[in-house]
Amino acid sequence: MKIKAIGAIAILLIIIGASCQSDDQIEFKRYYSGGSLVYQQHCQNCHGDKGQGLSSLIPPLTDSTYLKQNKAVLACFIKNGLKRKITVAGRTFDDDMQADDIAPLEIAKVLTYVSNSFGNKMGTVTLQQVQDDLRNCK
């Protein structure tokens, strides 16, 4: 009897554990696929369908090191634009990216898409993270 109860609890814990994990995965998938649409509408013209950029005019989104180092300010780049000299993939860029006033949730989705496509693998960028990052924009 006791063993049965322990067994049932164990199974329950496993189910909860598994469903928690798949919740994360579901969230990732939802962000990622939503982000792919935002990317097509707001970013792809400039950065390209493969994140390849355009010569020395528009930087590629394939430099994982750059993206990781700037993880906390990427949301600010989108919200406020970017107008300074940067080095991406070993090349310098200094053209302007205009500010794009999209909702924080859209930013979270598109950043999840970008940072997990084109050879990048950085996991989900959550709405909470984006809201925190936006508060610290310079």
Place this chain on the structure above:
Amino acid sequence: MRKLWIGIVILMLFNACKSNTKTALPILGYKTPVTKTVNGKTVTDTEYATIPPFKFVNQYADTITQKNLDGKIYVADFFFTTCPSICPVMHRNMLNVYKEFKDDDNFRIISHTIDPKYDTVPVLKRYADKLGIAGNTWWLLHGEKGDTYKIAKSYLQSVSEKNPKGEYIHDGFFILIDKQKRIRGTYEGTDPAEVTKLIADIKTLKADPDQITAK
């Protein structure tokens, strides 16, 4: 019955031959019938629209007129360097055309800026350098706004002044012009598949006897 079979075979052979010859590109634009007198006889001919004479300045500050394109097949488009929407896509695709034909001195690409106030010659030069184009295959042309808008019409393109949101509305087409300055094709410059077709059509046009002999 036998005769019918022979007839069918001949027909099939005839059709096979026909499909082997590459179809020539059509000639686009307005056509006007002109009546001429040849050897005392009146004949009606079709005259195709051609690109009229022009004068612009390229990224090297050289003056470029229709004479600089004599004997050349070329592709034209309209853009501006600060265009956030379709221009980066167009020029990402145009780079493929450039790479394919950059060693051919009888081929050119001309991109007219529709924002001459901002896109001065030094701005165009800087854009060309950053785009990674060199030499004389691809010219970025600066000119009076009125001249550019007028020439756009002869390429069947519509461009206009900034709308209230401060955006320029313009077509994203690449237009293929032959050595007689006639329009031979228009291609959606934002669509990689259409640009691949443009590259194939340029090859077809270059091989056209009509173009090989043209000066």
